[in-house]
Amino acid sequence: MTSEEKDSDIMLDPQFIQESGEVYRNPTEVQMSQIVLPCHANHCGELSVGQLLKWMDSTACLSAERHAGCSCVTASVDDIHFEHTIGVGQVVNIIAKVNRAFTSSMEVGIQVTCEDLYTDRLWKVCRAFATFVSRRTEAGKVQLKQVIPRTQMEQMEYSLAAERRRMRLIHAEIITDLLSSSTAQLGTNTRF
Numbered sequence: 211m212t213s214e215e216k217d218s219d220i221m222l223d224p225q226f227i228q229e230s231g232e233v234y235r236n237p238t239e240v241q242m243s244q245i246v247l248p249c250h251a252n253h254c255g256e257l258s259v260g261q262l263l264k265w266m267d268s269t270a271c272l273s274a275e276r277h278a279g280c281s282c283v284t285a286s287v288d289d290i291h292f293e294h295t296i297g298v299g300q301v302v303n304i305i306a307k308v309n310r311a312f313t314s315s316m317e318v319g320i321q322v323t324c325e326d327l328y329t330d331r332l333w334k335v336c337r338a339f340a341t342f343v344s345r346r347t348e349a350g351k352v353q354l355k356q357v358i359p360r361t362q363m364e365q366m367e368y369s370l371a372a373e374r375r376r377m378r379l380i381h382a383e384i385i386t387d388l389l390s391s392s393t394a395q396l397g398t399n400t401r402f
C-alpha cells in the first residue's frame with residue numbers, strides 16, 4: 211500500500227485552512243496512541259477486544275466531556291465490526307470527536323487504526339459511534355451547547371448523526387415492544 215492510498219483510505223477529513231491561515235482542528239477531537247504490550251493481549255498475542263473497548267470508551271469520554279464541560283456517562287455504543295486483529299508491538303491510534311449534540315446526549319464518532327512502525331503500514335481496525343449523556347446536576351438535565359460543523363466531513367457526520375439517533379430510538383422502542391409482548395406471552399402460557 212502506498213502512503214497516498216493509505217491516506218485516502220484512512221483520513222477522515224482533509225485539512226481545512228482557516229482565514230487566519232491556521233489549520234482547523236475540531237475542538238472536541240481527542241487522539242490517543244498506545245503500543246500493544248503483552249499485558250494487553252490474549253493468549254494468541256493479539257490485542258483483546260475488552261482492552262480496545264476500554265481505550266475507545268476513555269478516548270470518546272474525554273471528547274464528550276471536552277464538549278460538555280462536565281462529567282458524562284456512556285449511554286450506548288452502536289454495533290462494532292472489527293476488520294483486523296492487532297498484534298503485540300503494533301500501535302493503536304484512536305481518534306474521537308463529537309459529531310452532534312442533542313439535548314443532554316451527544317454522538318461521538320470513534321475511529322481506530324493500527325500502525326506498524328517498522329514497516330510504515332497503517333490500516334483501519336474499526337469505526338464506532340457512542341452516545342454519551344451529561345450527568346444531571348441539582349438543577350436537572352443539562353442542556354448541551356450545539357456542535358457547529360466547520361468542514362464538509364463534519365457537516366456530513368452532523369446530518370448522519372441525527373439519522374443514526376432516529377434509528378437508535380426506533381430500535382430501542384422495537385426491543386421494548388418485543389420484550390413486553392414476549393413477557394405477556396410467557397405470562398399467558400405459564401401454568402405455575
Ligand SMILES: CC(=O)SCCNC(=O)CCNC(=O)[C@H](O)C(C)(C)COP(=O)(O)OP(=O)(O)OC[C@H]1O[C@@H](n2cnc3c(N)ncnc32)[C@H](O)[C@@H]1OP(=O)(O)O
Binds near residue numbers: 286313316351
Ligand atoms: C453498566 C455500566 O455501569 S456502564 C458505565 C457507564 N455508563 C453508565 O453508568 C450509564 C448508566 N445509565 C444511565 O445513567 C441512564 O440510563 C442514562 C443517563 C444513560 C439515561 O437516563 P434516562 O433516565 O433514560 O435519561 P433521559 O430519558 O433524560 O435521557 C437522557 C438522554 O439520553 C439519551 N439516551 C438514553 N438512553 C440511551 C441509549 N441507550 N442510547 C442512546 N441514547 C440514550 C436520551 O435520548 C436523552 O437524550 P437527549 O437528552 O439528548 O434528548
